[in-house]
Amino acid sequence: MAALVDASAVDGLRRLSGGASRETWSFTADGRRLILRRDPPGSTKGGMLMEAALLRAAADGGVPVPEVVAAGDDWIVMEHVDGQTIARKILRDDEYAAARPRLARQCGGILAALHRIRLDVTPLDEPEPLDTWRETLDTLGQPHPAFELAFRWLAENRPASTRRAVVHGDFRNGNFIVGPDGVRAILDWELAHIGDPIEDLGWLCVNAWRFGVRNKPVGGFGEYDELVTAYEGAGGGTVDRDALLWWETLGTLKWGIMCIVQATAHTSGAIRSVELAAIGRRVCENEWDLMQMLPGAP
Amino acid sequence: MPDAAALVEAVREFLERDVMTSTEGRVQFHTRVAVNVLRMVEREINLGPDQVVRHADGLVRLGVADDAQLAAAIREGRLDDRMDEVRASVTETVRQKLLVANPKYLED
Numbered sequence: 001m002a003a004l005v006d007a008s009a010v011d012g013l014r015r016l017s018g019g020a021s022r023e024t025w026s027f028t029a030d031g032r033r034l035i036l037r038r039d040p041p042g043s044t045k046g047g048m049l050m051e052a053a054l055l056r057a058a059a060d061g062g063v064p065v066p067e068v069v070a071a072g073d074d075w076i077v078m079e080h081v082d083g084q085t086i087a088r089k090i091l092r093d094d095e096y097a098a099a100r101p102r103l104a105r106q107c108g109g110i111l112a113a114l115h116r117i118r119l120d121v122t123p124l125d126e127p128e129p130l131d132t133w134r135e136t137l138d139t140l141g142q143p144h145p146a147f148e149l150a151f152r153w154l155a156e157n158r159p160a161s162t163r164r165a166v167v168h169g170d171f172r173n174g175n176f177i178v179g180p181d182g183v184r185a186i187l188d189w190e191l192a193h194i195g196d197p198i199e200d201l202g203w204l205c206v207n208a209w210r211f212g213v214r215n216k217p218v219g220g221f222g223e224y225d226e227l228v229t230a231y232e233g234a235g236g237g238t239v240d241r242d243a244l245l246w247w248e249t250l251g252t253l254k255w256g257i258m259c260i261v262q263a264t265a266h267t268s269g270a271i272r273s274v275e276l277a278a279i280g281r282r283v284c285e286n287e288w289d290l291m292q293m294l295p296g297a298p
Numbered sequence: 299m300p301d302a303a304a305l306v307e308a309v310r311e312f313l314e315r316d317v318m319t320s321t322e323g324r325v326q327f328h329t330r331v332a333v334n335v336l337r338m339v340e341r342e343i344n345l346g347p348d349q350v351v352r353h354a355d356g357l358v359r360l361g362v363a364d365d366a367q368l369a370a371a372i373r374e375g376r377l378d379d380r381m382d383e384v385r386a387s388v389t390e391t392v393r394q395k396l397l398v399a400n401p402k403y404l405e406d
Contacts, residue, residue, distance in 0.1 A: 145369045148369045148373045149372055149385065275331050277335065281335075281400075282400070
């Protein structure tokens, strides 16, 4: 480790909680606080060089991210950024009371900068969003009539995509480091891809990421207008509100399908866990949200 | 003799009173999850039998045998002329699932 980060002394190595698919370790190298993220031994997903390239390009473009110190295919070392990532605390603790009213606008500005990252900084997939999730649900083999109603509406009301951009793919409350002053770093770039940039704005507004603060559609901390105005004002391009709603609806469906995927990890025996089993019963929350969102709801 | 619901309740109370207070971190978090899961089981024992009957009635009214057939009919557009009815039926099914899984979700 010391050689990897070009340091003479490494101490205080400890594993942090959080991150189901990747391990996160905290340590100090020559007095500098650093973070190691790596694939667990034996289950290499790789792609960390892609993440490092994106983080560096993001930093160059003014997106707040931890500085990359060194990286390999299945590990990355970054500077430690002080602050809070637990969404419920960000939304409720007094320490962040002054930051909360600023977060939606900050996210708008950050996303505008993020969507200016050059498309060729690293090879990225360009998935077809509806087909991808249609196939995932079909593979799982569980019938969900509410999801079928959502797929129908999404297919019939798809907005014309006007731009291609680097999309973060998981830009939401819980993946930001927040301090009393506001957003300090955007984390978890592993789902980045090429796509319609409005996807990131819609995902940020999905009800699950409001963590119970439902009357604040942007991450549980802000209003649509704040996000959109800041995004457009920072040169992100015009946001069509129908397109934003379409992406939020797809995001709600997507999270519902992701909950089934997680519960299936338990039921299939791959990872036996009471937590994953319980997530299987959260799918109906997404079904409910979709039934409320689809036009013609009673 | 305690019935199934009473046994589940007894286990839940044991987790809440004894296990929660003598654990921390990851185990305490998973104990909290387990307590919530047992609450779901208690609600399903109470509400489940009635829900199964009502769900089956709803499917019969739409002319399908199960959720798989309903999902396929929606997907293929075979129920498009009864969309209001389909929507009301699906919403009611989801509401019933939430009454078991997380009734608070319906209150907000």
